[in-house]
Amino acid sequence: MKAPSHPLKVAIIGAGAAGLYATTELLRRDACARVDLFDRLPTPGGLVRSGVSPDHAARREVSAVLERMAVASGRFRYFGNVAYGRELTLDDLRRHYHATIFACGAVEDRRLGIPGEDLPGSHAATHFVGWYNAHPDQAERRFDFDCERAAVIGNGNVALDVARMMLLPIDLLRQTDIADHALDALSTSRVREVVILGRRGPAQASFTAPELLELTHLPGVAVEIDGVIPDDVPASLPASQRLRLQILHELRWRRSAPAPRRLILRFQRSAEALLGEDRVVAVRLVENRLVDDGRGGIKAEPGSTVETLEVGLVFRSIGYRASALPRLPFDDSRGVIPNQAGRVQGEDGLVQGLYVTGWIKRGPNGVIGSNRFCARETVDALMADAGSLKARPPMDLHNDLPGSLQRRGIGITDHRGWQQIDRIERERGLASGRPRRRIAARRELLAIAASGPA
Template sequence: ISALFILLCVRGLSSSSGPRVCIVGGGPAGFYTAQQLLKARQDAAVDIYERLPVPFGLVRFGVAPDHPEVKNVINTFTQTAQHERCSFHGNVNVGKDVTIDELRQAYHAVVLSYGAEGNRSMGIPGEDLPGVFSAKDFVGWYNGLPSNKELHPDLSFETAVILGQGNVALDVARILLAPVEMLKETDITQNALEALAGSKVRRVLIVGRRGPLQIACTIKELREMVNLPNTRADMLPADFEGIAEALKDLPRPRKRLTELMMKAVKEGGDDKAEKCWGLRFFRSPVEVLAGADEKRAAGIRLALNKLEGSGESVRAEVTGQLEDVDCGLIISSIGYKSIPIDPAVPFDPRRAIVPNEMGRVQDTAGLYCSGWVKRGPTGVIATTMNDSFDTARVLIQDMEAGKLDLSVNKPGAQAITALLQTRGVRMVLFSQWEKINAEEEKRGKSLGKAREKLLDVDEMLKIAWS
């Protein structure tokens, strides 16, 4: 008999008759799922469990500091967290502090929304050398993710190479090249701001294995690069051969994006600019090259590719030609990946997702998923919103179709809180997060910025519980 069941018997916990749903992960997927459930069922109670003491996941730790408008969704999430039928429980590491099976016993349904905190490996020699970082960790460093506070990237080199051409890659390039004046009023961490103020990086190459018609970023991100003060575009006209003829057949968003790239190729930008950036196409990394001392990265070897196939299925095939680029900073932006949370939850290691049918976890009644752990780490916050709303709708349908037994009273957070107490785990409630929030805003104000994020979990907890 599980510890949870004993606790329930001992305490004789009863519950309200409505459905109790637990959400694992306090990022956008978790909050959007909660929002939809609360709206759809007037009797539902929703508890959100988050490993960190602070909520909002990638909105806090992934969105670029100079995109404050994207972070406005935090206002909506705050309203959800303050809803009378919703509770936030931070500082709870599900899979370690409490198991999925224990949550399933305490709730009518459990939704996994814990995102993608793993890094995809490049699988090339030398990728573990100092000077090579994942974009996820680099973004976490300048955005104040506690686990990345000790990163200390060496910015004393002129050239940085970013592998991957999605929005995250362009965010990183922009942060590396942006005038410090542009960043100092944002919520970028003070230690990152100081490092960037002393940075010697003057050139950033953003490398992709396919061509301009397959680039993964959006036009907004590219336009910000084109308009970055004191920087010019450094493109290779050869990469754009035959592109003009292909323009007329492209869907409008892709056409506009391609036209903007071609304009950057043609105009290049201000010759007096001190910094430059460039997109490099048809190239795949094959090896990180060490310096003479063999102690750190000093360059990258790229294989030159040609494209085979057509349309969306076009793929890059190596030609046998190689190109070496000298650089002291290499950032791999080839994607995040989800990792298994608990042996009781099925996991597809190849696709790095929880196998599911429209959000229903395979072969596990009452278990659901939403966001990146459901569909893989793609899309923007709006994509995650729609995806999470879909999962919530499926869950509600299952309640209404009798697939979830709501006739059984479930104790919800009452049982889990009691269980965590016996294990010495103390939670951070939303009102306690608000103390952390107030402290960050206070520290930010003294520095002339929106907030100065706390980087140390122990310090967060101290303030939360003060």
């Protein structure tokens, strides 16, 4: 007589967009599957919560929608404040689950590798973004806005976010859910000019057209373009690239009304060094020329023109990078876990029962919605393997891993605890005329989560 098959039990590590998309896709595809979602922070959402700018709060709704879908299934549990490699081990996961999907993302920033990068006043954009979004790991950082000009090195959406947050009028920031400590610090900021530096030309910029278009509507901010924008945009270019160039062309020739603050987009400039003794006082720039990279693309090569730009604050925004995870293979050159369509690839072949999705799978690229298709591919692979996974059930399939962690004294935030945090943040916001007041301290988050049902 054939032994009964147990429902598929899956752990997902990382509760950002990638993990939430994988959760809902798996629950949709398998009507009996059960999913436990773990995150190292007390709150779910990942970069949807801590990376989206406060003035773009509507974009965070995707996280809430996915979360409601998962909870409605009745086969989903969330456990926060549980980190893989700290509270969770690979052996734990293998003993309790048929499969594990790693959706940890890429939380480290890429470095410039230039002299002066570690001077006071030089920061990673990822740290600044986490700071103004009340990320528990960044809440204690300090940023000195006692200068008139700041520079952002990088040409993506995060670079535009960083610049916008320094230039938005404080009255507008008071209407958002920006962290209280960031609101206090920015209210006394002396920054009146932000220069965004891109090493390549306007056509190769990484920011999207909607983010660029938003700059044209910043109250009290004049936008200037320092770079050659073609009068005629080639029809052969992708539509998104043509639209960016058209917007830049209009900005280049538009006469801006006098404004108290300026945003300057400078192209074909690379930072050679950050200058200063006790803190950053300037950035040394080299003007680049654009050449064919031999693969159908364009690369920047340093020219002979060098200049010095006086600044008191510098943010590097040249991308995110993932870190290796304990006992998992890692491609350091690409910053990803090697995989085939989501199946983890080890030195000796595919590793049974281990999968990846999101930035840890494909690298830090795409927007929030890109994770939907990425997760779908990974879940396709897992579902194709479901028969072999069920044929070899884990040793402790019927024992509850989260219960075991709680017995070890680990303060876990479950979904009810997160609802409690969410309710308190919204109530505090309502009392002060804001959408929510974010809680940054991990200890307070855990205390609220444990204080009672939502």
